[in-house]
Amino acid sequence: MRSISKPISRIIHRADEPSLVKRLGTVHWGSLAAALALALVGVFTVNSATSELGSGFVARQSAWIFLGLVICALALAFDYRKLIDLAPIFYTVGLVVLVLILFFGKERGGARSWISSGTVGGQPTELVKVATALLLARLLARVYRPQLQLREILAACFVVALPVTLVALQRDMGSASMFLPMLAGMVVVAGVRWKHVLVMGLLGLVLVAGLWQFALHDFQKARVMSYLSPDADPLGDGYQVRQSKIAVGSGMWTGRGYLQGTQSQLRFLPARHTDFVMAVLAEEQGFFGVLLVLGLYGVFLSGAAAIAARSRDRGGVLLVTGLVSVIAFHVLYNTGMVIGFVPITGIPLPFLSYGGSFMLANFLAVGLILNVDYRRYVNR
C-alpha cells in the first residue's frame, strides 16, 4: 500500500494540476486580511492624528497601501526559492545603497537614512532588511542538520552585522536593532544549542556595553535614561512617555471618541501619526480598540505561523520566520513603548503608522509569506 500510494498520488497530483485560481484558493489569506484591516484602521487613526497638521496624509497613506498591495502581488509572482537563490545580489546592492546613504543621505529626526528622489522619500533600510532575510534563509536552509553549528551561527551573525553596522552609523538605532529579532528568530528556528545561545548572549552583552560606552550618542543615552525614570524631568526626555501614557490611559474602556482625544488633538502627543499612532488609537477608541488591533496582529501572526508550518522546505520556514519576527518585534516593541514598557526608539507600528517605505516593506513581506504558501505543493 505504502509503496504504491506514493507514485500514484504523484500521478494524481500531476493529473489534477490545479488551475491558478484554485491554487490561489488554497493560500492562507488570513495574514493579508489582518494586514489590510490594520491598514484601514491605520488610515482612520492617521486621519485623526493629523487633523491639525493639514491635509494629504490620508491620501498618501492610502496610496501607499494600494502600492503595497501591488508589491504584494508582485512578490507573489516570482518563486520565493528563486528569490532566495538571488539573495546575495539583493544583499550586495542593499549594502552599496547603505554606504551611499552614509555619504549622501539627508538627516531627518536625528537620523540619516532617507534618500530623497524627487518628491517621494524612501527608506532603503527596509528593503535591505528583506534582502538580509532572504540571504539568511539561503544560508541556513543549506544546513541539513536539526541543529546549527557555531560556525554557521557566526556566519549568520556576520551577514546581519554588516547592514546593522551601516544603519547604526546612520544613527538610526531603531532600524538597526530590528535586524536582531530576524537573526534570533531564524537561528532559533534553524536550531541552536543552549551553550551557543549562552555564548551569543555573552557576546551580545559585551557588544551592548561597548555600544553604550563608545557608539551611542548622548541623545540616545538620554532616551534610555528617560525610560528608566520617566517622571524625573517632566519637560525633558520623560515627556513623551508621560504624554503617551496619559493619552492611552485617558481612553479608558471605550475611548474619548473619534477625533475627540485631547492628548492627540491638542498636540500633547509627540509623533502622533507615526511612532505613537497606537496612543492616538488607544485614547480615542479605548481598550476595546486596543484589543481589536492587538487581536488583528494575533491573527496576522497565527496566519504566518500556519503558513510556516505547512511550508514545503526549510527555506520557506526560515524566510517566513525571519519576516514575521521583524514585524512581530515591531508590533511588540512599539505597543510596549507607547505604554512605557520599553525605551522610546523610532520604531513604527506595522500597517498602522504613517510612512511610505515602511508600509511597502511590510506588504512586501506579506507577499513573500503568501508566496511560500502559494508554492507549497509544486516545484517549478
Added chain:
Amino acid sequence: MQLKRHRGELARRMQLLHRGGLVLLGIIAFGYWQVQVIDGSIYRERADHNRLRKLAIEAPRGLILDRHGTPLVENVPSYRLELDRTRVSDLGASLRLAARLLGETEEALRDQVEAQRRVPLFRPIPIAEDLSLTQVSRFAVVQLEHPEFEVRISQHRLYRYAHQTAHLLGYLGEVNEDELRDSSYLRSGDLIGRKGLERVYESRLRGTRGEQVVVVDSRGQVIEEYDREPSSAGTGLNLTLDLELQQEASRLLQDRVGTLVALDPRSGAVLAMASSPSFDPNLFSRGIAVDDWRNLIENPKDPLQNRVVQNTYPPGSVFKLVMAAAALATGKVDPSESFFCGGYSVIYDHRYRCWKRGGHGRVDLRGAIEGSCNVYFHQMGVRLGIDEIARHARLFGLGRKTGIDLSGERGGLVPDSRWSQERRGTPWYAGETISVATGQGPLLVTPLQIATMTAVFANRGLWVQPHLSTAARIAAPQRLDIAPAILDQIRDGMWAVVNEKEGTGRAVHLEGVEVAGKTGTAQVVQQATWTKNDDLAPDQRDHAWFASFAPYDDPQLVVVVFVEHGGGGSSVAAPLAKPIYEKYFEADLEDHPPG
C-alpha cells in the same frame, strides 16, 4: 525523508515562537488594560490637567465712598508679570531674560521666586508688578519661546486723597505665609487689608474671585473656554465721612501733631477724623519700598499711628465736664455754691495751682466751667473721691473702647482705688484724686473718647456709638443715669466757655451758630514752678484740647481738637475748631457775615 523531518522540526520551533509571540501580545494587552482600565481615571484626570488651565478672575475690590458718594479709593489696572514654573525648562535662563527685559537684576527676581517656594507648582507666581507698556510689549515678543511668562492685568488701590484719609482707609499688604496657611481662599501675592477700614471690612470689600477654565494645547495656547465661574466684586463701603470736612480737618492739622474729630452727636456718625502727621497709603499699593518703609517707622512723630483711637493722652481740663456732672449727680455741690479761687488751693498740706495765677475770685459751677477754674474742681475732687469720679467717667464712656469700626483702638485708663491696688500694688493716694479732678494723673483718654463724651453732653445724656461706615454694627444709644437737667447746667457752662467774654473758648465764637465747648490744657510734665510753655522743650509742652458741639439748642456737630504738645487749649486748639463749624454750617452762617 531527511529533508522533510528537518522541515517538521523547524516548523515545530516556529510554532513555539508563534506561541511565544501570542503570549507577549497578551502581556501587552494586559499592560494596556492596566493603564486604561485600572489607572484610566487617573490618566484621564491628568489629561484634563494637561489641557485645562484655571485662570483666576480677580474680583474688583469694593470701593469706599464718602457720605455724598465721592469715591475715596479706586481700583486702577496695572500689569503684573507672572511666572508659570511648570513651563520653565531653565530657570536661570528665564530669569536672566526677565531681568534684562525688566531692567532689574537676576538676583532680585531669584529672591522673588525663592520667597514663593512653597506656593503649589501649578500656580503661577508674581515676580514683577506694575510693568510699563514697553515692558509688556517686550514680554509679548518673547511669548512663543517663553510661555512660562504671563502678563496679567491686576488691580491696585489708588487712594485719591492720600494723606487726608490715610488713617481711616488704611492700606493693603501682601498676605504672609501664616495667613496663606490659615486660608484656603488666599493665594500668594494677594493683597489684603492691613490697616484701617480696609482691614476691618476686608471680607466685605474683597469679593469672591472667579475662575475661568480654558482648554490649552501643548504650547499653552488657549483654544477655547471650557468653563467660567464669574467673580463677584467686593461690596462697596459707604462712609459717614464728609470728604470736604475731612480735607478741611487735614489742612488745619498740617504741620501740627494732633487730631481733629467731627461727629454727628445724634447718630455717632463720624464726619471727619484726622490724625497728623499722616502718610501716603499709595506707597503700600504696589508693595512699599524699603526706604519708604524705614522713613515711616523711624519717624519719631510716628505718622502711621492713628492718634484718634490708637494713642491715649491726659484729658486735662476737658475732664472737668465729667467732674461737674459727677458732683451734681451725686449732690455733692449745688450749682449756685461758690468757691474762692486765689490761684491755688492747699489740700492735704499740699499746694495745687490754678492755671490762672491771679485766681478766678469767687466762682460757681458755671463760672468754674467758663473759666476752667482748677481750684473749684480740686474741691469737687475732694468731695467726690476717686471711685465716684471713676464711676462717672465710665458712664461717659471713658476707660473703654468706643467700638468704632477701626482696628487698634485703645480703651484708655480710668484709675480708681481698685485699679491702684491691683495694678500698682499700692493704695490710691488721696492727693492723686486732686490731679485726676483736673484731668491729670494716671487718667488717659483717646481723642475719640472725648468726642463721644462731648456728644453725651450735646445729647443731654444719650450715649451714641461712633462709627465710620453705614455698614458698621452700631450699638443702640444708651441713656445715662444722669438727669438731663443736671447736664443742662453743664451745657450752660459750656455755652459760656465760647460765648461769654471771659470764656476760654471765645476763639470759636460764631455769629449765627451757637457753639458750646470746653478747653483743656493737659500737662505733660509735673511742674514745680511756673514756666511759660514756650520755654519748655517741644516734647514737654502741654497738650491742647478743645471739645465742643453746635448748635447749642439742637446739636448737630461735635468737634474735638487735640494738639500734641500744642500748648494752651484756648489759644491753640479752640481756633482750629472754628473753620470746621464754618464749613459745616456754611449755609446758616451766610446770613451772619463774620464781624
